[in-house]
Amino acid sequence: MCVALPGKVIELQGADAVVDFNGNQVKARAGLVDVQVGDYVLVHAGCILQKVSTEEAENLNALMDEVGAWS
Numbered sequence: 001m002c003v004a005l006p007g008k009v010i011e012l013q014g015a016d017a018v019v020d021f022n023g024n025q026v027k028a029r030a031g032l033v034d035v036q037v038g039d040y041v042l043v044h045a046g047c048i049l050q051k052v053s054t055e056e057a058e059n060l061n062a063l064m065d066e067v068g069a070w071s
Helices: 054-066
Strands: 006-013 016-021 024-029 040-044 047-052
Touching: 006 024, 006 054, 016 040, 024 040, 024 047, 040 054, 047 054
Parallel strands: none
Antiparallel strands: 006 016, 006 040, 016 024, 040 047
16 A cells, blocks of 8 residues: 655646655656646656645645654
8 A cells, every 4th residue: 555645846847747745856757637836746656646735735744744754
C-alpha cells in the first residue's frame, strides 16, 4: 500500500512540473492531468495522478505534522 501526500506545483517545464513537498522539490510528469502553478497534486512513480483541493491538501499536511511524518 502506498500513501500519497499532496505537493504544490511551483513551476511548469513543458510536460513536466516541479512539485514542492514541504520543501523537497521533485520533477514529475504532468501529461496525465491538466495542472497549473499553485495546484496541489498527488504524485506516484514520477507522474501526477490527480489534483486535490487546497483544503484537502492543508488537512492532509496538518495530519502529517501531527503524527510527526515530516521529521
